[in-house]
Amino acid sequence: MEIRRADKIVEELEQMILTGEFANGERLNEIRLAEWFGVSRTPVREAFQKLEMSGLVEQIPHRGVFTRQPGPAELVEMFEAMAELEAACARLAAMRISADQLNALRKANAICQEAVSNNNSDDYYRENERFHHLIYQSSGNSYLEQEATRLYKRLRPFRRMQLQLRGRLQQSMKEHEAIVAALADGKSSQASKRLRSHVAVQGEKFHHLMANMRLVAKQRETGPLKKSANSSPK
Amino acid sequence: MEIRRADKIVEELEQMILTGEFANGERLNEIRLAEWFGVSRTPVREAFQKLEMSGLVEQIPHRGVFTRQPGPAELVEMFEAMAELEAACARLAAMRISADQLNALRKANAICQEAVSNNNSDDYYRENERFHHLIYQSSGNSYLEQEATRLYKRLRPFRRMQLQLRGRLQQSMKEHEAIVAALADGKSSQASKRLRSHVAVQGEKFHHLMANMRLVAKQRETGPLKKSANSSPK
DNA sequence: CATTATATTTTTGTATACAATTTTCTTGAC
DNA sequence: GTCAAGAAAATTGTATACAAAAATATAATG
Numbered sequence: 039m040e041i042r043r044a045d046k047i048v049e050e051l052e053q054m055i056l057t058g059e060f061a062n063g064e065r066l067n068e069i070r071l072a073e074w075f076g077v078s079r080t081p082v083r084e085a086f087q088k089l090e091m092s093g094l095v096e097q098i099p100h101r102g103v104f105t106r107q108p109g110p111a112e113l114v115e116m117f118e119a120m121a122e123l124e125a126a127c128a129r130l131a132a133m134r135i136s137a138d139q140l141n142a143l144r145k146a147n148a149i150c151q152e153a154v155s156n157n158n159s160d161d162y163y164r165e166n167e168r169f170h171h172l173i174y175q176s177s178g179n180s181y182l183e184q185e186a187t188r189l190y191k192r193l194r195p196f197r198r199m200q201l202q203l204r205g206r207l208q209q210s211m212k213e214h215e216a217i218v219a220a221l222a223d224g225k226s227s228q229a230s231k232r233l234r235s236h237v238a239v240q241g242e243k244f245h246h247l248m249a250n251m252r253l254v255a256k257q258r259e260t261g262p263l264k265k266s267a268n269s270s271p272k
Numbered sequence: 273m274e275i276r277r278a279d280k281i282v283e284e285l286e287q288m289i290l291t292g293e294f295a296n297g298e299r300l301n302e303i304r305l306a307e308w309f310g311v312s313r314t315p316v317r318e319a320f321q322k323l324e325m326s327g328l329v330e331q332i333p334h335r336g337v338f339t340r341q342p343g344p345a346e347l348v349e350m351f352e353a354m355a356e357l358e359a360a361c362a363r364l365a366a367m368r369i370s371a372d373q374l375n376a377l378r379k380a381n382a383i384c385q386e387a388v389s390n391n392n393s394d395d396y397y398r399e400n401e402r403f404h405h406l407i408y409q410s411s412g413n414s415y416l417e418q419e420a421t422r423l424y425k426r427l428r429p430f431r432r433m434q435l436q437l438r439g440r441l442q443q444s445m446k447e448h449e450a451i452v453a454a455l456a457d458g459k460s461s462q463a464s465k466r467l468r469s470h471v472a473v474q475g476e477k478f479h480h481l482m483a484n485m486r487l488v489a490k491q492r493e494t495g496p497l498k499k500s501a502n503s504s505p506k
Numbered sequence: 507c508a509t510t511a512t513a514t515t516t517t518t519g520t521a522t523a524c525a526a527t528t529t530t531c532t533t534g535a536c
Numbered sequence: 537g538t539c540a541a542g543a544a545a546a547t548t549g550t551a552t553a554c555a556a557a558a559a560t561a562t563a564a565t566g
Contacts (some may be wrong), residue, residue, distance in 0.1 A: 042333050042518095042519070043519080043520075044321075044519080046519090067547090068548080069547080077520075078362075078521045078522075079519085079520095079521085079522095079548095080314075080519080080520055080521065080522090081519080081520065081521095083318065083548090083549090084317065084318060084321045084519095085321075087278075087318045087319075087321035087322045087325075088321045088322065088324065088325045090322065091321075091322045091325035091326050092325050099276050099548085099549085100526080100527050100528060100547080100548055100549075101526095101527095101529095101547090101548080102547075103530075103547070112414075112415065115413045115416070116414040116415050118364075118413055118415075118416070119360075119413060119415045119416045119419065122363070122364075122416065122426060123356075123360075125360070126356035126357075126359070126360065129356070130352075130356075161313035178348075179349045179352055179353060180349060181346065181349040181350050181352075181353045182349065182352070182353045182356065185353065185419070193433075196521060205543095267548075276549070278549080278550090301517090302517080302518080303516095303517080311550075311551085312550060312551045312552070313518095313550095313551085313552095314549080314550055314551065314552090315549080315550065315551095317518090317519090318549095331563095333518085333519090333557090334517080334519075334556080334557050334558060335516055335517090335557095335558075335559095336517075336518070456518080507566105508565105508566090509564100509565085509566085510561100510564085510566100511563085511564075511565090511566080512559080512561100512562080512563075512564090513560105513561080513562070513563085514559105514561065514562080515558105515559080515560070515561080516556105516558080516559065516560080517543105517556100517557085517559080518555100518556080518558085519552100519554105519555085519556075520551070520554085520555075520556095521552100521553080521554075521555090522551100522552085522554090523551080523552075524549105524550085524551075524552090524554075525548100525549085525550080525551090526544085526547100526548080526549075526550095526564085527547080527548070527549090528545105528547070528548085528552090528564100528565090529540085529544105529545080529546070529547080530543105530544080530545070530546080531542105531543080531544070531545080532541100532542085532543070533540100533541085533542085533543090533550100534539105534540090534541090534542105535538105535540085535541100535557075536537105536538090536539085536540105
Protein backbone atom coordinates (compact mmCIF):
# COMPACT_ATOMS: atom_id res chain seq x y z
CA MET A 39 0.00 0.00 0.00
CA GLU A 40 1.20 3.42 -0.92
CA ILE A 41 2.40 5.51 1.98
CA ARG A 42 1.90 9.23 2.09
CA ARG A 43 5.03 11.08 1.18
CA ALA A 44 4.41 13.51 4.02
CA ASP A 45 4.52 10.75 6.64
CA LYS A 46 7.89 9.55 5.50
CA ILE A 47 9.14 13.10 5.57
CA VAL A 48 7.93 13.54 9.13
CA GLU A 49 9.84 10.49 10.25
CA GLU A 50 12.98 11.47 8.47
CA LEU A 51 12.94 15.05 9.70
CA GLU A 52 12.23 13.82 13.20
CA GLN A 53 15.26 11.58 13.00
CA MET A 54 17.41 14.35 11.57
CA ILE A 55 16.44 16.77 14.32
CA LEU A 56 16.80 14.21 17.09
CA THR A 57 20.23 13.15 15.89
CA GLY A 58 21.40 16.74 15.74
CA GLU A 59 21.55 17.05 11.99
CA PHE A 60 20.54 20.67 12.37
CA ALA A 61 22.08 23.24 14.62
CA ASN A 62 19.90 24.49 17.41
CA GLY A 63 17.62 27.29 16.31
CA GLU A 64 18.45 26.69 12.70
CA ARG A 65 15.78 27.56 10.22
CA LEU A 66 14.53 24.68 8.14
CA ASN A 67 14.54 25.75 4.53
CA GLU A 68 11.35 24.57 2.92
CA ILE A 69 12.62 24.76 -0.63
CA ARG A 70 15.95 23.08 0.07
CA LEU A 71 14.25 20.29 1.98
CA ALA A 72 11.65 19.87 -0.73
CA GLU A 73 14.42 19.47 -3.29
CA TRP A 74 16.31 17.15 -0.99
CA PHE A 75 13.27 14.91 -0.60
CA GLY A 76 12.39 15.29 -4.26
CA VAL A 77 8.93 16.69 -3.62
CA SER A 78 7.18 20.02 -3.65
CA ARG A 79 6.85 22.35 -0.70
CA THR A 80 3.39 21.09 0.21
CA PRO A 81 4.30 17.78 1.86
CA VAL A 82 7.24 19.39 3.58
CA ARG A 83 4.97 22.01 5.05
CA GLU A 84 2.51 19.37 6.20
CA ALA A 85 5.36 17.62 7.93
CA PHE A 86 6.30 20.89 9.62
CA GLN A 87 2.84 21.14 11.14
CA LYS A 88 3.21 17.75 12.73
CA LEU A 89 6.69 18.46 13.96
CA GLU A 90 5.55 21.63 15.63
CA MET A 91 2.81 19.81 17.47
CA SER A 92 5.34 17.30 18.75
CA GLY A 93 7.51 20.14 20.03
CA LEU A 94 10.57 19.50 17.90
CA VAL A 95 10.16 22.66 15.93
CA GLU A 96 8.86 26.15 16.42
CA GLN A 97 6.93 27.95 13.78
CA ILE A 98 7.01 31.74 13.59
CA PRO A 99 4.54 33.40 11.25
CA HIS A 100 6.09 34.67 8.08
CA ARG A 101 9.52 33.83 9.36
CA GLY A 102 9.75 30.08 9.09
CA VAL A 103 10.18 27.03 11.27
CA PHE A 104 13.17 26.67 13.53
CA THR A 105 14.57 23.63 15.27
CA ARG A 106 13.86 23.88 18.91
CA GLN A 107 16.42 21.95 20.88
CA PRO A 108 15.76 22.19 24.58
CA GLY A 109 18.25 24.27 26.51
CA PRO A 110 19.97 23.07 29.70
CA ALA A 111 17.22 24.30 31.98
CA GLU A 112 14.52 22.68 29.91
CA LEU A 113 16.48 19.45 29.71
CA VAL A 114 16.78 19.24 33.45
CA GLU A 115 13.02 19.65 33.66
CA MET A 116 12.48 16.99 31.04
CA PHE A 117 14.72 14.51 32.84
CA GLU A 118 12.85 15.22 36.04
CA ALA A 119 9.53 14.65 34.28
CA MET A 120 10.96 11.46 32.81
CA ALA A 121 11.86 10.28 36.30
CA GLU A 122 8.34 10.95 37.49
CA LEU A 123 6.77 9.24 34.50
CA GLU A 124 8.92 6.17 34.96
CA ALA A 125 8.19 6.17 38.66
CA ALA A 126 4.50 6.08 37.82
CA CYS A 127 5.05 3.21 35.40
CA ALA A 128 6.97 1.29 38.02
CA ARG A 129 4.29 1.85 40.62
CA LEU A 130 1.61 0.40 38.36
CA ALA A 131 3.88 -2.30 36.98
CA ALA A 132 4.58 -3.60 40.47
CA MET A 133 0.87 -4.31 40.78
CA ARG A 134 0.35 -5.75 37.32
CA ILE A 135 3.51 -7.18 35.85
CA SER A 136 3.30 -10.72 34.51
CA ALA A 137 5.79 -13.54 34.89
CA ASP A 138 6.70 -13.32 31.24
CA GLN A 139 7.35 -9.62 31.49
CA LEU A 140 9.51 -10.17 34.54
CA ASN A 141 11.54 -12.73 32.64
CA ALA A 142 11.93 -10.35 29.73
CA LEU A 143 13.22 -7.72 32.13
CA ARG A 144 15.75 -10.12 33.61
CA LYS A 145 16.88 -11.14 30.17
CA ALA A 146 17.35 -7.56 29.03
CA ASN A 147 19.30 -6.96 32.19
CA ALA A 148 21.56 -9.90 31.55
CA ILE A 149 22.39 -8.73 28.06
CA CYS A 150 22.94 -5.28 29.43
CA GLN A 151 25.34 -6.59 32.02
CA GLU A 152 27.25 -8.47 29.38
CA ALA A 153 27.52 -5.33 27.27
CA VAL A 154 28.98 -3.49 30.24
CA SER A 155 31.55 -6.22 30.74
CA ASN A 156 32.53 -6.01 27.09
CA ASN A 157 32.52 -2.23 27.07
CA ASN A 158 30.04 -2.44 24.22
CA SER A 159 28.15 0.79 24.54
CA ASP A 160 25.88 0.22 21.52
CA ASP A 161 24.53 -2.99 22.96
CA TYR A 162 24.27 -1.37 26.34
CA TYR A 163 22.14 1.51 25.11
CA ARG A 164 19.90 -0.71 23.06
CA GLU A 165 19.22 -3.17 25.83
CA ASN A 166 18.93 -0.44 28.43
CA GLU A 167 16.21 1.08 26.30
CA ARG A 168 14.48 -2.24 26.06
CA PHE A 169 14.60 -2.58 29.83
CA HIS A 170 12.93 0.75 30.37
CA HIS A 171 10.39 0.23 27.65
CA LEU A 172 9.43 -3.11 29.14
CA ILE A 173 8.60 -1.37 32.37
CA TYR A 174 6.40 1.12 30.54
CA GLN A 175 4.60 -1.79 28.95
CA SER A 176 4.25 -3.61 32.23
CA SER A 177 2.41 -0.64 33.67
CA GLY A 178 -0.60 -2.05 31.85
CA ASN A 179 -1.52 1.46 30.79
CA SER A 180 -0.90 1.96 27.12
CA TYR A 181 -1.47 5.68 27.29
CA LEU A 182 1.19 6.05 29.94
CA GLU A 183 3.43 3.74 27.96
CA GLN A 184 3.02 5.90 24.92
CA GLU A 185 3.83 9.11 26.75
CA ALA A 186 6.85 7.63 28.47
CA THR A 187 8.13 6.27 25.17
CA ARG A 188 7.67 9.62 23.52
CA LEU A 189 9.72 11.43 26.16
CA TYR A 190 12.35 8.69 26.18
CA LYS A 191 12.87 9.16 22.47
CA ARG A 192 13.04 12.90 22.87
CA LEU A 193 15.76 12.57 25.48
CA ARG A 194 17.68 9.80 23.79
CA PRO A 195 20.32 11.96 22.13
CA PHE A 196 21.06 13.78 25.37
CA ARG A 197 21.18 10.61 27.40
CA ARG A 198 23.70 9.29 24.96
CA MET A 199 25.92 12.33 25.08
CA GLN A 200 26.36 12.04 28.81
CA LEU A 201 29.80 11.19 29.96
CA GLN A 202 30.13 7.69 31.30
CA LEU A 203 31.88 8.05 34.59
CA ARG A 204 33.93 5.03 35.51
CA GLY A 205 31.86 2.63 37.53
CA ARG A 206 28.59 4.35 36.87
CA LEU A 207 27.50 1.61 34.52
CA GLN A 208 28.08 -1.05 37.15
CA GLN A 209 26.13 0.99 39.65
CA SER A 210 23.38 1.44 37.10
CA MET A 211 23.14 -2.30 36.62
CA LYS A 212 22.79 -2.86 40.34
CA GLU A 213 19.92 -0.39 40.34
CA HIS A 214 18.27 -2.28 37.52
CA GLU A 215 18.40 -5.45 39.53
CA ALA A 216 17.02 -3.78 42.60
CA ILE A 217 14.18 -2.42 40.50
CA VAL A 218 13.35 -5.84 39.13
CA ALA A 219 13.39 -7.25 42.63
CA ALA A 220 10.93 -4.65 43.83
CA LEU A 221 8.68 -5.32 40.85
CA ALA A 222 8.83 -9.05 41.44
CA ASP A 223 7.84 -8.54 45.05
CA GLY A 224 4.99 -6.28 44.06
CA LYS A 225 6.38 -3.49 46.20
CA SER A 226 5.04 -0.61 44.22
CA SER A 227 6.25 2.20 46.40
CA GLN A 228 9.75 0.81 46.50
CA ALA A 229 9.84 0.11 42.79
CA SER A 230 8.62 3.61 42.11
CA LYS A 231 11.24 5.25 44.29
CA ARG A 232 14.06 3.17 42.93
CA LEU A 233 13.22 3.83 39.32
CA ARG A 234 12.74 7.52 39.99
CA SER A 235 16.16 7.96 41.48
CA HIS A 236 17.70 5.72 38.85
CA VAL A 237 16.46 8.08 36.16
CA ALA A 238 17.02 11.22 38.19
CA VAL A 239 20.73 10.46 38.31
CA GLN A 240 20.86 10.97 34.59
CA GLY A 241 19.28 14.37 34.93
CA GLU A 242 21.73 15.35 37.63
CA LYS A 243 24.66 14.10 35.64
CA PHE A 244 23.44 16.10 32.73
CA HIS A 245 23.11 19.12 34.94
CA HIS A 246 26.70 18.81 36.09
CA LEU A 247 27.85 18.32 32.55
CA MET A 248 26.17 21.54 31.58
CA ALA A 249 27.35 23.48 34.58
CA ASN A 250 30.94 22.45 34.01
CA MET A 251 31.16 22.96 30.35
CA ARG A 252 28.70 25.68 29.46
CA LEU A 253 28.68 23.86 26.20
CA VAL A 254 25.17 24.52 25.09
CA ALA A 255 25.26 28.14 26.10
CA LYS A 256 28.21 28.70 23.84
CA GLN A 257 26.62 26.79 21.02
CA ARG A 258 23.57 28.94 21.35
CA GLU A 259 25.47 32.19 21.00
CA THR A 260 27.89 31.34 18.27
CA GLY A 261 25.53 28.86 16.71
CA PRO A 262 26.05 28.26 13.03
CA LEU A 263 22.92 30.00 11.86
CA LYS A 264 23.36 29.80 8.18
CA LYS A 265 22.44 33.09 6.56
CA SER A 266 20.48 35.43 8.74
CA ALA A 267 22.38 36.39 11.84
CA ASN A 268 19.63 37.84 13.98
CA SER A 269 16.65 35.77 12.96
CA SER A 270 16.75 33.47 15.93
CA PRO A 271 13.35 32.63 17.31
CA LYS A 272 11.69 34.03 20.38
CA MET B 273 0.95 40.50 14.90
CA GLU B 274 -0.93 38.79 12.14
CA ILE B 275 -2.07 35.31 13.04
CA ARG B 276 -1.93 32.47 10.57
CA ARG B 277 -5.33 31.35 9.36
CA ALA B 278 -4.30 27.77 9.95
CA ASP B 279 -3.62 28.37 13.63
CA LYS B 280 -7.08 29.75 14.23
CA ILE B 281 -8.53 26.78 12.41
CA VAL B 282 -6.61 24.38 14.61
CA GLU B 283 -7.97 26.00 17.72
CA GLU B 284 -11.52 26.04 16.45
CA LEU B 285 -11.46 22.46 15.25
CA GLU B 286 -9.90 21.40 18.53
CA GLN B 287 -12.71 23.07 20.37
CA MET B 288 -15.32 21.54 18.10
CA ILE B 289 -13.94 18.04 18.55
CA LEU B 290 -13.49 18.41 22.29
CA THR B 291 -17.01 19.71 22.76
CA GLY B 292 -18.41 16.83 20.78
CA GLU B 293 -19.45 18.78 17.71
CA PHE B 294 -18.66 15.74 15.63
CA ALA B 295 -19.79 12.21 16.17
CA ASN B 296 -17.11 9.75 17.12
CA GLY B 297 -15.38 8.34 14.08
CA GLU B 298 -16.97 10.91 11.83
CA ARG B 299 -15.00 11.91 8.79
CA LEU B 300 -14.04 15.56 8.63
CA ASN B 301 -14.95 16.87 5.21
CA GLU B 302 -12.12 19.05 3.97
CA ILE B 303 -14.16 20.91 1.42
CA ARG B 304 -17.11 21.57 3.68
CA LEU B 305 -14.85 22.77 6.46
CA ALA B 306 -12.89 24.95 4.06
CA GLU B 307 -16.11 26.58 2.94
CA TRP B 308 -17.27 26.92 6.50
CA PHE B 309 -14.05 28.69 7.48
CA GLY B 310 -14.04 30.66 4.27
CA VAL B 311 -10.63 29.45 3.14
CA SER B 312 -9.18 26.96 0.73
CA ARG B 313 -8.37 23.37 1.54
CA THR B 314 -4.72 24.09 2.23
CA PRO B 315 -5.00 25.67 5.68
CA VAL B 316 -7.61 23.12 6.69
CA ARG B 317 -5.26 20.33 5.74
CA GLU B 318 -2.42 21.93 7.67
CA ALA B 319 -4.68 22.05 10.68
CA PHE B 320 -5.45 18.36 10.23
CA GLN B 321 -1.76 17.51 10.48
CA LYS B 322 -1.52 19.25 13.82
CA LEU B 323 -4.68 17.67 15.11
CA GLU B 324 -3.44 14.23 14.24
CA MET B 325 -0.21 14.78 16.15
CA SER B 326 -2.18 15.84 19.20
CA GLY B 327 -4.21 12.66 18.96
CA LEU B 328 -7.63 14.19 18.39
CA VAL B 329 -7.89 12.87 14.89
CA GLU B 330 -6.78 9.89 12.89
CA GLN B 331 -5.62 10.16 9.33
CA ILE B 332 -6.05 7.24 6.96
CA PRO B 333 -4.26 7.51 3.63
CA HIS B 334 -6.55 8.30 0.76
CA ARG B 335 -9.56 7.93 2.98
CA GLY B 336 -9.59 11.07 5.07
CA VAL B 337 -9.29 12.17 8.67
CA PHE B 338 -11.65 10.87 11.29
CA THR B 339 -12.37 12.12 14.76
CA ARG B 340 -10.87 9.84 17.29
CA GLN B 341 -12.66 10.03 20.59
CA PRO B 342 -11.14 7.75 23.17
CA GLY B 343 -13.25 4.73 24.06
CA PRO B 344 -14.07 3.72 27.62
CA ALA B 345 -10.96 1.58 28.07
CA GLU B 346 -8.70 4.31 26.78
CA LEU B 347 -10.41 6.89 28.96
CA VAL B 348 -9.83 4.85 32.07
CA GLU B 349 -6.17 4.68 31.14
CA MET B 350 -6.03 8.40 30.55
CA PHE B 351 -7.62 9.17 33.89
CA GLU B 352 -5.13 6.87 35.56
CA ALA B 353 -2.27 8.61 33.79
CA MET B 354 -3.74 11.94 34.82
CA ALA B 355 -3.74 10.79 38.43
CA GLU B 356 -0.10 9.80 38.17
CA LEU B 357 0.87 13.07 36.50
CA GLU B 358 -0.89 15.09 39.14
CA ALA B 359 0.67 12.99 41.86
CA ALA B 360 4.07 13.84 40.42
CA CYS B 361 3.21 17.53 40.34
CA ALA B 362 2.07 17.40 43.94
CA ARG B 363 5.25 15.63 45.01
CA LEU B 364 7.43 18.33 43.51
CA ALA B 365 5.12 21.15 44.52
CA ALA B 366 5.34 20.09 48.16
CA MET B 367 9.07 20.77 47.99
CA ARG B 368 8.91 24.00 46.03
CA ILE B 369 5.60 25.79 46.42
CA SER B 370 5.78 29.46 47.38
CA ALA B 371 3.66 31.33 49.89
CA ASP B 372 1.95 33.20 47.11
CA GLN B 373 1.08 30.02 45.31
CA LEU B 374 -0.30 28.52 48.50
CA ASN B 375 -2.49 31.55 48.95
CA ALA B 376 -3.70 31.31 45.40
CA LEU B 377 -4.62 27.67 46.01
CA ARG B 378 -6.56 28.58 49.14
CA LYS B 379 -8.35 31.34 47.31
CA ALA B 380 -9.34 29.06 44.44
CA ASN B 381 -10.57 26.58 46.99
CA ALA B 382 -12.68 29.17 48.74
CA ILE B 383 -14.37 30.20 45.51
CA CYS B 384 -14.85 26.56 44.68
CA GLN B 385 -16.51 25.94 48.02
CA GLU B 386 -18.81 28.87 47.47
CA ALA B 387 -19.78 27.55 44.07
CA VAL B 388 -20.66 24.21 45.65
CA SER B 389 -22.83 25.93 48.21
CA ASN B 390 -24.63 27.83 45.47
CA ASN B 391 -24.91 24.79 43.23
CA ASN B 392 -23.14 26.81 40.56
CA SER B 393 -21.46 24.16 38.48
CA ASP B 394 -19.91 26.55 35.98
CA ASP B 395 -18.04 28.40 38.66
CA TYR B 396 -17.13 25.11 40.29
CA TYR B 397 -15.57 23.67 37.17
CA ARG B 398 -13.69 26.83 36.36
CA GLU B 399 -12.22 27.23 39.81
CA ASN B 400 -11.55 23.54 40.18
CA GLU B 401 -9.52 23.73 37.02
CA ARG B 402 -7.63 26.71 38.38
CA PHE B 403 -6.86 24.75 41.53
CA HIS B 404 -5.38 21.87 39.63
CA HIS B 405 -3.50 24.08 37.24
CA LEU B 406 -1.98 25.98 40.14
CA ILE B 407 -0.56 22.74 41.46
CA TYR B 408 0.96 21.96 38.08
CA GLN B 409 2.57 25.37 38.13
CA SER B 410 3.79 24.94 41.66
CA SER B 411 5.69 21.85 40.65
CA GLY B 412 8.31 24.26 39.37
CA ASN B 413 8.68 22.12 36.30
CA SER B 414 7.19 23.82 33.28
CA TYR B 415 7.51 20.76 31.11
CA LEU B 416 5.49 18.71 33.56
CA GLU B 417 3.05 21.57 33.88
CA GLN B 418 2.60 21.63 30.15
CA GLU B 419 1.98 17.90 29.88
CA ALA B 420 -0.45 17.88 32.77
CA THR B 421 -2.33 20.80 31.29
CA ARG B 422 -2.52 19.09 27.95
CA LEU B 423 -4.05 15.95 29.39
CA TYR B 424 -6.37 17.94 31.60
CA LYS B 425 -7.76 19.71 28.56
CA ARG B 426 -8.14 16.44 26.72
CA LEU B 427 -10.16 14.97 29.56
CA ARG B 428 -12.18 18.07 30.29
CA PRO B 429 -15.31 17.10 28.35
CA PHE B 430 -15.42 13.67 29.96
CA ARG B 431 -14.82 15.03 33.41
CA ARG B 432 -17.73 17.34 32.86
CA MET B 433 -20.08 14.64 31.71
CA GLN B 434 -19.61 12.69 34.88
CA LEU B 435 -22.60 12.45 37.04
CA GLN B 436 -22.33 14.44 40.22
CA LEU B 437 -23.32 12.10 42.95
CA ARG B 438 -24.90 13.83 45.88
CA GLY B 439 -22.28 14.80 48.39
CA ARG B 440 -19.39 14.04 46.15
CA LEU B 441 -18.64 17.70 45.67
CA GLN B 442 -18.42 18.27 49.39
CA GLN B 443 -16.11 15.30 49.71
CA SER B 444 -14.05 16.63 46.86
CA MET B 445 -13.65 19.95 48.59
CA LYS B 446 -12.41 18.25 51.73
CA GLU B 447 -9.83 16.47 49.65
CA HIS B 448 -8.71 19.76 48.18
CA GLU B 449 -8.15 21.14 51.63
CA ALA B 450 -6.24 18.10 52.75
CA ILE B 451 -4.06 18.43 49.67
CA VAL B 452 -3.31 22.05 50.41
CA ALA B 453 -2.45 21.14 53.97
CA ALA B 454 0.03 18.53 52.83
CA LEU B 455 1.58 20.97 50.38
CA ALA B 456 1.84 23.63 53.05
CA ASP B 457 3.59 21.19 55.36
CA GLY B 458 5.99 20.15 52.62
CA LYS B 459 4.87 16.55 52.99
CA SER B 460 5.52 15.49 49.45
CA SER B 461 4.62 11.84 49.79
CA GLN B 462 1.35 12.64 51.47
CA ALA B 463 0.44 15.36 48.99
CA SER B 464 1.24 13.02 46.16
CA LYS B 465 -0.93 10.21 47.49
CA ARG B 466 -3.83 12.48 48.28
CA LEU B 467 -3.88 14.13 44.90
CA ARG B 468 -3.53 10.79 43.15
CA SER B 469 -6.55 9.30 44.83
CA HIS B 470 -8.46 12.54 44.43
CA VAL B 471 -8.06 12.30 40.69
CA ALA B 472 -8.38 8.55 40.54
CA VAL B 473 -11.89 8.83 41.92
CA GLN B 474 -12.91 10.58 38.74
CA GLY B 475 -11.55 7.77 36.67
CA GLU B 476 -13.38 5.21 38.76
CA LYS B 477 -16.59 7.17 38.60
CA PHE B 478 -16.23 7.34 34.89
CA HIS B 479 -15.61 3.64 34.77
CA HIS B 480 -18.82 2.98 36.63
CA LEU B 481 -20.70 5.34 34.40
CA MET B 482 -19.53 3.42 31.39
CA ALA B 483 -20.17 0.01 32.86
CA ASN B 484 -23.69 0.92 33.81
CA MET B 485 -24.76 2.62 30.69
CA ARG B 486 -22.79 1.14 27.83
CA LEU B 487 -23.38 4.54 26.36
CA VAL B 488 -20.26 4.94 24.35
CA ALA B 489 -20.34 1.42 23.00
CA LYS B 490 -23.76 2.03 21.54
CA GLN B 491 -22.73 5.35 20.10
CA ARG B 492 -19.81 3.69 18.43
CA GLU B 493 -21.94 1.15 16.65
CA THR B 494 -24.88 3.19 15.54
CA GLY B 495 -23.63 6.74 15.60
CA PRO B 496 -20.79 7.32 13.21
CA LEU B 497 -20.34 8.22 9.59
CA LYS B 498 -23.29 10.39 8.94
CA LYS B 499 -23.83 10.65 5.23
CA SER B 500 -23.04 14.08 3.86
CA ALA B 501 -25.88 16.33 4.80
CA ASN B 502 -26.71 19.09 2.37
CA SER B 503 -25.16 22.42 3.28
CA SER B 504 -22.60 23.98 5.56
CA PRO B 505 -22.59 23.11 9.26
CA LYS B 506 -23.34 26.72 10.28
C1' DC C 507 -32.74 -10.26 -8.73
C1' DA C 508 -28.04 -10.75 -7.53
C1' DT C 509 -23.38 -10.15 -8.91
C1' DT C 510 -19.64 -8.60 -11.22
C1' DA C 511 -17.33 -5.52 -14.26
C1' DT C 512 -16.85 -0.97 -15.88
C1' DA C 513 -17.56 3.95 -16.02
C1' DT C 514 -18.43 8.18 -13.44
C1' DT C 515 -17.89 11.00 -9.58
C1' DT C 516 -15.79 12.31 -5.42
C1' DT C 517 -11.99 12.89 -2.47
C1' DT C 518 -7.34 12.89 -1.23
C1' DG C 519 -2.44 14.03 -2.12
C1' DT C 520 0.83 16.82 -4.54
C1' DA C 521 2.43 20.48 -7.63
C1' DT C 522 2.23 24.94 -9.08
C1' DA C 523 0.69 29.81 -9.18
C1' DC C 524 0.08 33.89 -6.83
C1' DA C 525 -0.34 37.23 -2.94
C1' DA C 526 1.52 38.93 1.49
C1' DT C 527 5.39 39.71 4.18
C1' DT C 528 10.03 39.70 5.43
C1' DT C 529 14.84 39.97 4.36
C1' DT C 530 18.53 41.65 1.68
C1' DC C 531 20.54 44.78 -1.43
C1' DT C 532 21.04 49.30 -3.45
C1' DT C 533 21.20 54.05 -3.39
C1' DG C 534 21.81 58.56 -1.53
C1' DA C 535 22.44 61.98 1.98
C1' DC C 536 25.13 63.46 5.79
C1' DG D 537 32.01 55.13 6.67
C1' DT D 538 27.20 55.21 8.78
C1' DC D 539 22.65 55.35 8.50
C1' DA D 540 18.03 55.65 6.39
C1' DA D 541 14.77 54.92 2.76
C1' DG D 542 13.27 52.38 -0.75
C1' DA D 543 13.70 48.79 -4.48
C1' DA D 544 14.65 44.02 -5.38
C1' DA D 545 14.81 39.35 -3.99
C1' DA D 546 13.52 35.70 -1.25
C1' DT D 547 10.32 33.30 1.68
C1' DT D 548 6.04 32.26 3.71
C1' DG D 549 0.98 31.56 3.43
C1' DT D 550 -2.98 30.56 0.60
C1' DA D 551 -5.49 29.38 -3.60
C1' DT D 552 -5.94 26.73 -7.44
C1' DA D 553 -4.78 23.05 -10.80
C1' DC D 554 -3.96 18.51 -11.58
C1' DA D 555 -2.92 13.50 -10.64
C1' DA D 556 -3.94 9.28 -7.98
C1' DA D 557 -6.89 6.66 -5.42
C1' DA D 558 -11.32 5.48 -3.46
C1' DA D 559 -16.29 5.67 -3.41
C1' DT D 560 -20.27 5.48 -5.96
C1' DA D 561 -23.15 4.76 -9.79
C1' DT D 562 -24.19 2.34 -14.02
C1' DA D 563 -24.29 -1.39 -17.15
C1' DA D 564 -23.95 -6.22 -18.38
C1' DT D 565 -24.31 -10.99 -17.47
C1' DG D 566 -26.07 -15.05 -15.54
